[in-house]
Amino acid sequence: MTFHREGKATLIVSIVTGVAITSLLHALIPGWGTAIGVLLSLVLLGLVINFFRMPSRQIGLQNPADVLCPSDGKVVVIERVKETEWFKDERIQVSIFMSPLNVHAQWAPLSGKVLASRYHPGKYLVAWHPKSSTENERTTHVVEGEFGTVMFRQIAGAVARRICWYMKEGQELDAGDEVGFIKFGSRIDVFLPLDAEICVELDQKVVGRESILARLAHSE
Secondary structure, eight states: OEEOGGGHHHHHHHHHHHHHHHHHHHHHSTTHHHHHHHHHHHHHHHHHHHHTEEOOOOOOOSSTTEEEOSSSEEEEEEEEEEETTTTOEEEEEEEEEEOTTSOOEEEOSSSEEEEEEEEEOOBOOOTTSTTHHHHBSEEEEEEEETTEEEEEEEEEOSSOOOEEEOOOTTOEEOTTOEEEEEOSSEEEEEEEOTTOEEOOOTTOEEOTTTSEEEEOOSOO
């Protein structure tokens, strides 16, 4: 397990803040103040390290038509929807909600060519709000693989203010490549062909890069 590069600035701020709090409490309450300050600093540092942790994981592909879960979290939506940005037709939407305790990195759900990689500024509704998919700060990524084309969105939540992504249009991805990171609470929406076999259930906890989200048919 390593510490994600997106958390380096936050780590420095947390250390400086911890030192400042400890110094202040030491000045106000010598003895006990120092102990309390150290404890608070360690708690803050632990939260930051936990949030930005980057575990080592094996890619969970079992079949070349498999679609990996692009993130950790809990499945909160599985439904048929009209997708209006790229496909402009009906798709199966599967949404994964990430709590602050989840790993917040994202991985490529399948191997293929990046057809689109776009950023959309927007609101900061809570991540489970139905309109967050189209109104929040978000990105849209479309990957064309051997067995079909999949779109997924990184969606900022009420606390998140920064979405990071590492894809470019025209780039070739391998399933399981790291493709992004969202800070402090977020959601991932995945849009699949209607004939895809969904391999997860509502309220299921999934592991990014390891859990199988769906299996594509041999043609769209």
